[in-house]
Amino acid sequence: MVYGKVSNSKGCVRSGLNKRARYGGFRLHxxxxxxxxxxxxxxxxxxxxxxxxxxxxxxxxxxxxPNLVFTRKTMLHGSITDDHLAATFISRRPLKNFIVKFPLLGRDDAHHIDGWVSFSAASRAGQIVLDLCPEDQEDTDMMNGMYSFPLHIFFSGDNCVRYLSLGFVSLTIPPDLNLSGFTNLKKLGLHMVSIRGDLQCLLSHCNVLEWLSLTQCSLQHRSICQKLRRLRYLCVRKCRLQKLHLQAPNLTEFELTNYPIPIVLAECLNLSVATIELVSFSDCLSYVSTELPAGGLYHVQDRLSINMTVRTESRGFAESIGRFNNLKHLILNIDVQGSSDNGSGILRLASLLEMAPCLEELELNMYCPSAPIYTKRGQLDKLSSVCVHKHLRTVRMTGFDSTRGQLELAFQILRSAPNLDRLIVDPMVRVAWSPRLDWSEQADLMLVRRMMAENRLLRSEYRHMITLL
Incomplete structure (x- = not known):
């Protein structure tokens, strides 16, 4: 029986070989x-x-x-110079992706880059990425040698570009711009781009734009007042804007890094996530509690993250004219400036809780550079009136070094949240801008801070609700 099975298998193999020989085998071409x-x-x-x-x-x-990607990873040296090869590419079918990521070495590269851009437009590429950012992006002297992007190539309506990303280029927008080539553009990303002219003139031709990112751009007109009805995502970082007025009913995510400016987000009823980084050494609590909700951020539903400076010597509470009625998760990254003996500056943060009646989760990430290693015991202040937060379930406080303001704020939260599951206290500083200590200094500092937190918090009547990390 065994020999018979082997014989049958050999017969099957011979039969397969005969069939392959008969039909010539499989040919991919x-x-x-x-x-x-x-x-x-x-x-x-x-x-x-x-x-x-x-x-x-x-x-x-x-x-x-269909995907041409020229980066350090894919192409170490060399360039395409065969005109016949380029013509063959163009005559075949539209490109899907055309990506060039190399640092701009000098002005002599401009005519080569012109050829790449013209090639990508003629090939009807759906995604065009031209990233010429230098390796050292902090070198401001490099800004004078930017490549001038030929926007006129996209004046005709023959282009199919849906995603355009530019890095380290200059962009000149004429006032009589007729940009029919951007009618299909859905994503636009500009990084380290010098924009001469009115950006709004460019955006007015992007009727189906859904994603817009402007980072470290130099704007001749430092205000954006635009209708973008299909826009879903907007990011503006370090562009020195003076005003932002946007009508975007489909906007779901918004990011802004700027000094405090007037913001109006009209009709943004679907706004789900917002991240605001305020670049200022002045106290920003009044701006956050008045300008942000009044400008349209009161629509934020899921998560609001704010980076700001709070000064301990500031007194009084900001009078709010709006509320974050639908907000569930609030993240505050706070740079605490001033003497740690003044607690009222930090205690004012409780006013933000009153503006978010449906808040369920709160994160307070603090950095107190002037906080002493040991803090004195003393009578803690409390607010005369306590607003009850029935929905608040989880609070996390990082960078906790038991200063007077932090202790007052912690007890204020514990008193006002009857359904609070836990207050997590973490002595470790978690904000990105804090200086890094070596391992031994960090360990000694954490030991002292934990000991102080145990003495001030875990001996209180709320100790069963506190988790000390």
Missing amino acids: RLPPDIICDIFSRLRFKEAARTSMVSRSWRRLWRCY
Whole structure:
């Protein structure tokens, strides 16, 4: 029986070999061109290029590859100079992705980059990424040698670009701009771009824009007043804006890094997540409690994150004219400036809780550079009237060094949240801008801070609600 099975298997093998010999075997190049192009689109760039060495008939097959990515990772040296090769690419089918990521070395590179941009537009690329940012992005002298992006290439309506990302270029926007080539643009990202002219003129031609990011851009007109009805995501970081007035009914996520400015987000009823980083050494609590909710951020539903400065010598509570009625999660990253003997400056943060009646989770990440290692015991202040927060379940306080203001705020929260599950106290500073200590200094400091927190918090009537990390 055993020998019979082996014999049968050998017969099957011979039969398969005979069939292959009869039909000539499988030939990939005999597949229809559309299927071959689909196979090549699933390969990486280098793998697709290497197929040209398989045979003479394959030498031109890889040119239908739809994703051209030229970065340090994919291309160490060299450049494309074969005009016939470029013409073959253009005549085949639209590109999906055209990505160039290299530091701009000098002005002599401009004519090469002009060719790349013209090629990507002529190839009807859906995604165009031109990132020429220098390795040292803090070097301000490099800003004078920016590449001038040829925006006129996209004046015609033949382009299919849906995603455009530019880095370290200058962009000149004429007042009589007729940009029909951006009618399909859904994503626009500008990083370290010098914009000459009115950005609003450019945005007015992007009727289907859904994603917009402006980071470290130099704007000639430092205000944005625009209708973008399909916009879902907006990020503006370090652009020195003076005013932001936006009408975007579909906006769901908003990020801003700027000094305090007037903000109006009209009709943003679907706003879910917002991140605000205020660049200022002055006390920002009044701005946060008045300007932000009045400007449209009262629509934020899921998470609001705010980076700001609070000064301990500031007294009184900001009078709020709006509320965050739907907010569930509030994150405050606070740079506490001033003497730690003044507690009223930090205790004023309790006013933000009164503005969020549905708040369920609160994170207070604090950095107190002037806090002493040991704090004196004394009578703690409390607010005369306590607003009850029925929905608040979890509070986390990091950078807790038992200063007077922190202790007063912690007890104020414990008194006003009857349904609080736990207050998590973490002596470790968690904000990104705090200086880094070596391991031994950090360990000694944490030991002292934990001991102080135990003496002041875990001996109170609320100790069963407190978790000390």
